[in-house]
Amino acid sequence: MTPFSATRPARERLLAAAGELFYESGIAATGVDAVLARAGVSPATMYAHFAGKDGLVAAYLEDRHTTWRQTWDAVLAECTDPVDRLLSLFDAVARYRQHQGNHRGCAFLAAATELPSGHPGQRWLAADTRLLTDRLRELAAAAGLPGPEDVAATLLLCYDGALSGYARAATTPVLPGGDPIDRARRLAADWIAARTA
Incomplete structure (x- = not known):
């Protein structure tokens, strides 16, 4: 799958990428780097929105x-x-x-x-x-x-x-x-x- 369009807000791209990857491969098996690559954002951008991977997992589950x-x-x-x-x-x-x-x-x-x-x-x-x-x-x-x-x-x-x-x-x-x-x-x-x- 290709990264999401850069026109979407970064938080939305991160949640969408995490949603796909956590669901497809499992939470433990999915590294932050894979989510960042699919979302097309930097680590600093992710940490501006979420308190690390655990925060991203919680937001993914909340969204679902x-x-x-x-x-x-x-x-x-x-x-x-x-x-x-x-x-x-x-x-x-x-x-x-x-x-x-x-x-x-x-x-x-x-x-x-x-x-x-x-x-x-x-x-x-x-x-x-x-x-x-x-x-x-x-x-x-x-x-x-x-x-x-x-x-x-x-x-x-x-x-x-x-x-x-x-x-x-x-x-x-x-x-x-x-x-x-x-x-x-x-x-x-x-x-x-x-x-x-």
Whole structure:
């Protein structure tokens, strides 16, 4: 990939380059020099915007979290049926992937395996978990489902499994059952239907 256009602000170029490289290769495997080369900026410029690599990682995760939350908000705004609103999690992932071109699984799940305790990026991993669990619990309660906590935990398991399925598909192109998110949505819908029958 070539460096980003110099007409974009340096901070934006750094975040875009970090987003691509951290997602493609992993946070630990991506050196600052690779990010600087792709962004087309100097080390001094990076340090003017971020407190080193850890600060850049945290900003990358914050940016991803914001985009993901906005995508899910937009999908939710289009739903009126309470169960569809609950299942909107999976529709939002499909839309996010369509717009962002993500094909390697969840950046937050990957980062959780790489970031040590106390890393500034941990704040955004926690924010992602809170968004998922709190919103799913609230949507389950609004849909009148018994045990909203259990519903949220079960749907989160389907969600995490589907995103892991994308990571597996990166090395095994043909997986049975079709697209992991479509399959997870069907499983979740069937589970909800059985729970309310």
